[in-house]
Amino acid sequence: MNSPRVLLLPGWQNSDAGHWQSRWEALHGYERVQQHDWQRPLRGDWSARLQDTVIDSAQPVVLVAHSLGCILTAWWAAHSPVAKTRVQAALLVAPADVEQAHIRNLLPGWSPLMLLRLPFPSVLVGSQNDPYCTPARTQQMAQAWGSQFVDLGCAGHINTDSGLGDWTDGHALLQSLMKD
Template sequence: MRRGSFHYLIVPGWHGSPEDHWQSHWQRTLPHSQRVEQADWLQPQRSDWVAELSRGIAGAPEPVVLIAHSLGCVTVAHWAAQAAPDALRRVRGALLVAPADVERPGCPGPLRNFAPLPLASLPFPSVLVGSDNDPAASADRSRAMGKAWDSQASVLSGVGHINVASGHHCWEEGLAYLERLQSLLNEQARRRA
């Protein structure tokens, strides 16, 4: 699949992604990309976030590849669990990075309305990247989310929440996971041909 044949939709997590976050860098460098903007980044409401994601997908000029981080991953799962078949067909795949476990002990209050985590298989190919020292989700919980969502899951060692605070600005290494997703999409297209 050629990179230009779909639209990258960046789905940030809680607090959004600042200018020096890898999602912002990727948005500036990947062709055909835009960001889902939320009305309230600090007090997220699941229904509002899912509705904004739905609008972003519906408004994209081409089929979509989602690039989600943290609470954005959970938003993608909630959207997929309730979206209409026509909307689901607009999404070709998703890269899910450092998904937030909104059911964990001590989960910040503003994120709790995203629980329970949807545990249905995503109806499109996905690659999940977690970390063994992410305060937002343990390695076991990241693997469990990957299994439930039928994602190709990788748990990296010592990379934290894969955000600015853990030293990930451009996160060039992450592009390998986007390439892995694109390979899955190519395989799927060959099987359907």
């Protein structure tokens, strides 16, 4: 069996150099899916880019999504005929609730949320004090997507500002998910 290709799916405005996704890219050689426009993301463009990347992969993929990347994963998986056969698993971290008024206005075209079960195993990691998603909403997404839920406590948006560094506990979650 081919070892999976790990694809990093950053959220709106990409992940900066101190973000755990960028650190994992440098430490573990994971591949960031580069989007055409990080500042004004279009759901269709981002979905097409993910579709192309997954189809072009010679091996199965594991998705590691943050924030808007989680919303992209759910939308894409509901519409892609290859999601079930090409994606081994997904780690979904700090999804942004694109239905909140202040986020919906910043990211037009991303609402409503896709709340269908994902066709692959997943773990959703949420925070009690994420400014972009309430704990109840995060748990609702996990349940709808069929994801195992992990509560990281008070870790903000689980990004650079959260001070996670290399986030070794998150990487251990990913490794466990890849073994299942």
